[in-house]
Amino acid sequence: MSVSGDLAAAPLHPLTRAIHWFTVLAIVVLFIAVLVGADLEDPAQKKPLIAVHQSLGLSVLLLNGLRLLWRWRMPLRSLIADPLKRRIGHANHLLVYTLLAAQPLLGWLYVSARGREVALWGLPLPALIAKDRELAEQVHDWHALGGWLLLALVGLHAAAALYHHYVLRDGVLRRMLTGRP
Template sequence: MRQDSLTTPAAYSSLARFFHWATVLLLAGQFAIAWTMPDVHRGTQPVGLIAWHLSVGMLILLLVAVRTVWRFTHPAPPELPSIPRPLAAVARLTHWALYLLLIALPLMGWANASSRGWPSFLGTLLPLPALTPEGSPFGHSLGDWHGVFAWVLLALVGLHASAALFHHFVLRDATLRRMLPASRDSA
């Protein structure tokens, strides 16, 4: 049975919801770019979709860094009391794994770009330093791991979204509604 508005736990703040949904939109765009851009080989230049992939990756890194600081300074609303402890623990682990990958993947891509001698920018204006020297085998290997962990991220995003839908349609609790834009603000 659905909880009414008097017993619905606090929603996430408007800013927390913005960070969440902005991350979702950027990730959707990033995966679309990654799946349609040409393969990266020796001599590939960072133009077209590859340049877009680099730029969106840096934007994701910036957004998630700010979001992480926000999360540490503004704790999430309390968990729903109806969620069993093991399930709550899996949810927390999944959330932190998502944060970790959302930071690690752009850093791996940046290091790989650096090893290829590609410049990195935040937006189109702010040049960023190289994370690895040009020709770095470590930077090149991070590019391979970047692709592997992108699939892990996609699987975790699918798990996260499936869990939200399970809560909404099967358990019929307020878990999903707490993150929807129409939810009321929490303090």
């Protein structure tokens, strides 16, 4: 698997890298908040974790929109020469981006259906729908399933990055870390 000279020299914009690494950090904190919160009985202890979970999730939604606009404006040039592996990588990215948009929207829909307020860093947001306990339970299940699917896809993405770095030594991970392959 080779990398053509012009692609190998293509730098990665700092905004692209910043959005990527903030999203990674946000996903880690989102999962920690959920896992820690699941073991808490006291609503007063859960409330700040829920607030962080909501705000980070909605921040990821906004950043995902910014990322897509940025990718449209500044398309990434793939370092992957093999067409099949490039298509697999693109499919993984598409699924991750879809879940990065769907998860916060499902969470917002769930909280709205529970009849509770959604806030983005303390700023209240309007409910997406009226209170509906039955729908809330269904949406919660979808949100939970989507979270585990997102975690699996992110794990696959990370494993692929490590494979590129340690086995193929093609500069893909180095490009995301430093901006240059």
